[in-house]
Amino acid sequence: MEKTLHNILGEIRRTNAPLAPDALDRIIRARNREVAGPVRYVAKKKLLPFYQEAKEHRPEHWRTWGVSPAEEALLVRTLQVKPRRTASGVATVTVLTKPWPCSSACLYCPNDVRMPKSYLHDEPACQRAERNWFDPYLQVTARLRTLHQMGHVTDKVELIVLGGTWSDYPEAYQIWYMHELFRALNDMGCETAVERESETRRKQYRDTGIACERDDLANWAAEAQARVTAGDASYNETVRNLYACGTRADNAPLHSRSTDRNAASIDAPPCSAAADDTQGAAFEPFALDNLQGSAPNSGWAAAAQWQTATFFQLEALQRENEAAEHRCVGLVVETRPDAVTPKRLATLRRLGCTKLQMGIQSLDERILAANHRGIGVDRMQQAFELARIFGFKTHAHFMTNLLGATPESDAADYRRMVEHPAFKPDEVKLYP
Ligand code: SF4
Incomplete structure (x- = not known):
């Protein structure tokens, strides 16, 4: 693991940039070929935890690697898993x-x-x-x-x-x-x-x-x-x-x-x-x-x-x-x-x-009744209004293919929810 990290850091120092996914993959595969065991020795997702563990728990050893803050930032960008998770900054x-x-x-x-x-x-x-x-x-x-x-x-x-x-x-x-x-x-x-x-x-x-x-x-x-x-x-x-x-x-x-x-x-x-x-x-x-x-x-x-x-x-x-x-x-x-x-x-x-996720599922009274929702469209409208008055963001759950629905009724129903000013949630989660 440590040797792989040094190889990656060597490449980062040479290019002064994070490694592209294929370059990282080449380094990892080369190292796994060297070790040639029955299981993969190095995996991308294990490298950053290994680096963090060394820095936090073996600081003297970590210091011998001579990683500058700028190099560390490039290393983290190279090894980050699923970057979309925090792409918004949150x-x-x-x-x-x-x-x-x-x-x-x-x-x-x-x-x-x-x-x-x-x-x-x-x-x-x-x-x-x-x-x-x-x-x-x-x-x-x-x-x-x-x-x-x-x-x-x-x-x-x-x-x-x-x-x-x-x-x-x-x-x-x-x-x-x-x-x-x-x-x-x-x-x-x-x-x-x-x-x-x-x-x-x-x-x-x-x-x-x-x-x-x-x-x-x-x-x-x-x-x-x-x-x-x-x-x-x-x-x-x-x-x-x-x-x-x-x-x-x-x-x-x-x-x-x-x-x-x-x-x-x-x-x-x-x-x-x-x-x-x-x-x-x-x-x-x-x-x-x-x-x-x-x-x-x-x-x-x-x-x-x-x-x-x-x-x-x-x-x-x-x-x-x-x-x-x-x-x-x-x-x-x-x-x-x-x-x-x-x-x-x-x-x-x-x-x-700060935000309410509300189960709407449908705005069609017939479908709501068939699925035993026990709530009418008027009450849903009131809930959106109240949530806004109290300063909450709204997140609606919507379901397709409920009992009694057709593709056409689902499309019309969904359009009503996202376009009608009484509803128009800030976010929607669509459940098939
Ligand atoms: S029973 Fe209905 S209201 Fe209760 S959690 Fe399930 S979907 Fe939501």
């Missing part, structure tokens, strides 16, 4: 929330109880999230490290939080989740802090036993999906009960108690002791009651006990982040139009969100 970090149901039940939406509603466990971002217990701190720090090793600058970060319907999560979890995202960004300047915090956090999850329950989850997921496929009329409730969330969304008295307290805390002045107290009082019973529930994965219920933070703590981290090495320049959550209300938007502003 590094995008996608994270998932924990497994959780959605209060809606659209016909096409998968039910994989290992994931937040609408996600499948075999997608790359989902696998990354599961490996990290869906923990925001672990997901952000791991992703930023990977981007760094791929040669990307990560001083400006857009955080994209995926997972079902954001506002269906308990508010305690929402605040904690954002708190951990900002804490991860702020800590990234100090590797020792990240190492220490990550290890502590992994131990917390191992202690809850969440990791041991994956086989059970796979069986529950298969059962839930089988019921959906068989058209089981009670599937919606079944699926919700099967979710590995640990906290049950159907606990009405608890839910209303929590909602009332949250409402009071929203009205309390930000960063005040009153707000802090109200939040704490609101969420404590939520965690305790859940521990007494019969949810299949009690590990998540145990984790919910310590997955709490207050707005006061979150706002302190947000202020700190304004001058941090890794600054959050955008924060996106996923929701659905009928969950967009003035009160929830006010909460989202306070959480630090």
